[in-house]
Amino acid sequence: MSEPDETDTGDARAGSEGNSRETWGPLQGVRVLDLTQMLAGPFATMLLADLGADVVKIEPPRGDMTRDNPPHLTEDDAYGGYFHSVNRNKRSVVIDLKSEEGLETLRGMVEDADVLVENFKVGTMDRLGLSYESLSEINPGLVYAAIRGFGDPRSGESPYADRPAFDIIAQAMGGVMSITGTEESGPVKVGPGVGDIFPASLCIIGVLSALHHRERTGEGQFVDVGMVDGVLSLTERIVHQYAFEGEVPGPQGNTHPLLFPFDRFDTTDGHVMIAAPSDHQWTALCEAMDRPDLAEEYAEETDRVANADELRPIVAEWTEKRTKEEVADAIADDVPCGPVNTVLDVFEDEHFDVRGMLPEVEHADTGREVSLAGSPIKLSATPSGVHHRAPFLGEHSREVLAEYGVDEERVEALVGEGVVQEPDGGDD
Structure with missing residues (x-):
């Protein structure tokens, strides 16, 4: 929300005594x-x-x-x-x-x-x-x-x-x-x-x-x-897609038009996002899934994107048998991967605390x-x-x-x- 129509009038609420001004941060004095x-x-x-x-x-x-x-x-x-x-x-x-x-x-x-x-x-x-x-x-x-x-x-x-x-x-x-x-x-x-x-x-x-x-x-x-x-x-991608290729992108859910895997996958206790578009990331994911054959057959990024509809269910079958934590433990050190957090998950995750x-x-x-x-x-x-x-x-x-x-x-x-x-x- 941005624009109030006008300045306004009305009654003030009762308050309490405030703290004296403290200074901190790089913009002190501004x-x-x-x-x-x-x-x-x-x-x-x-x-x-x-x-x-x-x-x-x-x-x-x-x-x-x-x-x-x-x-x-x-x-x-x-x-x-x-x-x-x-x-x-x-x-x-x-x-x-x-x-x-x-x-x-x-x-x-x-x-x-x-x-x-x-x-x-x-x-x-x-x-x-x-x-x-x-x-x-x-x-x-x-x-x-x-x-x-x-x-x-x-x-x-x-x-x-x-x-x-x-x-x-x-x-x-x-x-x-x-x-x-x-x-x-x-x-x-x-x-x-x-x-x-x-x-x-x-x-x-x-x-x-x-x-x-x-x-x-x-x-x-x-x-x-x-x-x-x-x-x-913020949405700069649609501009270059149209300017370079004449494409008018539409809603694509949790997938990406130019990268695979770059998706949401189900787990036994929620969802994870996995992003393994580069060759070495794809290889690491395939090794974790015990499917080195996929790394060899779809060694090129263009092949993976072209065959995303065939490959997506294979990755999903692997994640669906595991918890979010188990998926992350298996691949997150080598493959960008993270759970889809609710706010409860955020409060329980040590990262946000530290x-x-x-x-x-x-x-x-x-x-x-x-x-x-x-x-x-x-x-x-x-x-x-x-x-x-x-x-x-x-x-x-x-x-x-x-x-x-x-x-x-x-x-x-x-x-x-x-x-x-x-x-x-x-x-x-």
């Missing part, structure tokens, strides 16, 4: 203003926060619209698992951008910011007087990033620019659904929100590149990633420790990581505004006018 909601934008800024940037989530009085999304540990959670997952390591400030005082407050913060990220519909920030052009006049070094369904007109005006978009729209229009599924099922969406998450990751590559450029020149710039564009780049991929963070309301998907980006000198739970709505309004140069008297006035809210603000 100040990010996060005006995003839903998944694509928050995932992008989460990546920056995990790498140590000081990400300040600027929320409307009602908060990010995903704060109430399930799952919840208790009925009256301040936020659910969805929000908790992609807003960890951030601080929250509530500013009503539908007021002139709120707009002026944000403009003042931009003076000291390095990066601003937003994922509103085309024109929303412009109508608020917060366009890239106006903010870059305030801060010429500002890196301003936008994630939209069909990109921003500044980089090329799509005929669909004004349309809203969610993950499944990007998956559909970017091509990935056209090759996902089977002939019987027709196109099927990919399980996780790759239409949000992959463009978000590309956006952060753009942001870091722009920061590198600024280090050399002092010049900020506009970073634009369209969700549909991002999905097309790699720090299931960190526990305090749950806001209950104090329980809950696991999140950790950061896969490992750095030896400046480690990334998950350090803090997601913030309560407006939890850090006072401390952040003070850090950005708003004096105490002004903060008091903004709070009194309802332009800025604290955790105990609103009408609850």
Whole structure:
């Protein structure tokens, strides 16, 4: 999900006292203003926060619209698992951008910011007087990033620019659904929100590149990633298949049009994926199956691909008599092979534990420790990581505004006018 229609208003939820800002990671000192909601934008800024940037989530009085999304540990959670997952390591400030005082407050913060990220519909920030052009006049070094369904007109005006978009729209229009599924099922969406998450990751590559450029020149710039564009780049295979051969690929299930074996196979307790397209991998698989004759008869990769329908049942007959672990023990040292894991399998696999991929963070309301998907980006000198739970709505309004140069008297006035809210603000 990417594009909220507009900034919003509403009531703040009660919160609790927050932790003081700690520093870690390679992006220490990078100040990010996060005006995003839903998944694509928050995932992008989460990546920056995990790498140590000081990400300040600027929320409307009602908060990010995903704060109430399930799952919840208790009925009256301040936020659910969805929000908790992609807003960890951030601080929250509530500013009503539908007021002139709120707009002026944000403009003042931009003076000291390095990066601003937003994922509103085309024109929303412009109508608020917060366009890239106006903010870059305030801060010429500002890196301003936008994630939209069909990109921003500044980089090329799509005929669909004004349309809203969610993950499944990007998956559909970017091509990935056209090759996902089977002939019987027709196109099927990919399980996780790759239409949000992959463009978000590309956006952060753009942001870091722009920061590198600024280090050399002092010049900020506009970073634009369209969700549909991002999905097309993820699905690059269909482009070269069509451009080189005129082929229009369709859903192919768990097989691969150019490689064999590159498939899912059943076991006695689930499924495994086996990828043995090279000659030496195929030979190792055949030896494990006690079928050296197959290695000799189908020694060439082209022969294996051409005869995949004949060979697939032979491999399947071998795996179907074994557990996932037995198949992996037999071949995984020489042949790329892995079980198809459920989330229960993930939690039981030592790999994810020792790699720090299931960190526990305090749950806001209950104090329980809950696991999140950790950061896969490992750095030896400046480690990334998950350090803090997601913030309560407006939890850090006072401390952040003070850090950005708003004096105490002004903060008091903004709070009194309802332009800025604290955790105990609103009408609850």
